[in-house]
Amino acid sequence: MQTTQRCLLCQVKLNDTQSLIQYIVKDCLCAVCRRSLKIKRKTIQIHDLKLTGFYEYDAFFSDCLIQYKECMDEALQDMFLSEVKDWIFLHYYHCVFLCAPSSEEALAKRGFHHVKKMFEQCGIPIVECFKKIEDVNQKTGSLSKRKEIAKSMIVDETMIPKGKKLILIDDIATTGSTLLAMQELLGKDRVKEALCTAIHPKLLSDFDKRRIHRRIY
Numbered sequence: 001m002q003t004t005q006r007c008l009l010c011q012v013k014l015n016d017t018q019s020l021i022q023y024i025v026k027d028c029l030c031a032v033c034r035r036s037l038k039i040k041r042k043t044i045q046i047h048d049l050k051l052t053g054f055y056e057y058d059a060f061f062s063d064c065l066i067q068y069k070e071c072m073d074e075a076l077q078d079m080f081l082s083e084v085k086d087w088i089f090l091h092y093y094h095c096v097f098l099c100a101p102s103s104e105e106a107l108a109k110r111g112f113h114h115v116k117k118m119f120e121q122c123g124i125p126i127v128e129c130f131k132k133i134e135d136v137n138q139k140t141g142s143l144s145k146r147k148e149i150a151k152s153m154i155v156d157e158t159m160i161p162k163g164k165k166l167i168l169i170d171d172i173a174t175t176g177s178t179l180l181a182m183q184e185l186l187g188k189d190r191v192k193e194a195l196c197t198a199i200h201p202k203l204l205s206d207f208d209k210r211r212i213h214r215r216i217y
């Protein structure tokens with residue numbers, strides 16, 4: 001017996017609500033949920049790292065991320081980057097993605113690497129060469145916290161392929177300190193770019209303020 005496919009977020013029947021494009025690309029969300037996830041590609045510079053995010057970090061996005069990451073809803077893995085995966089492939093097909101680490105405890109609890117699963121659909125090789133050896137509280141962290149975070153991670157250099165451009169990936173960038181710590185561990189000349197699904201509004205506004213400040217003075 002064929003089962004009716006339902007939206008992974010709100011459970012409405014997909015056939016009744018999806019657009020033709022959503023139907024063709026086999027989107028796992030209904031039209032309403034898809035529209036609620038707003039694409040907002042934005043690139044900012046934090047120190048020596050160019051960082052691009054793809055979605056608006058609003059309440060809806062945050063709820064989806066909690067459902068996926070904290071409620072361990074692995075089926076949501078493809079919903080976050082499905083509209084931008086082709087753009088990512090075209091821009092980074094010659095690169096290797098280096099995944100931000102999760103703690104062993106979080107990995108064991110979740111049963112899957114949430115960042116790797118999000119980016120797998122883009123078709124770029126992903127290397128899990130970073131390992132977290134202790135948890136650092138990043139919620140209140142500033143960019144200067146990256147040195148402390150760098151000490152809490154190790155990198156396995158033997159896993160990194162030679163001759164490929166290296167791009168760091170993470171789920172969200174809240175302060176950017178994890179990505180900066182990863183860059184610091186590898187060396188600033190080796191990696192200059194990072195991608196995440198969304199950049200926190202506070203980090204975006206800090207970047208805009210710095211840019212305006214530079215323009216004035």
Ligand SMILES: [Zn+2]
Pocket residue numbers: 007008009010011012029030031032033034
């Ligand atoms: Zn829905």
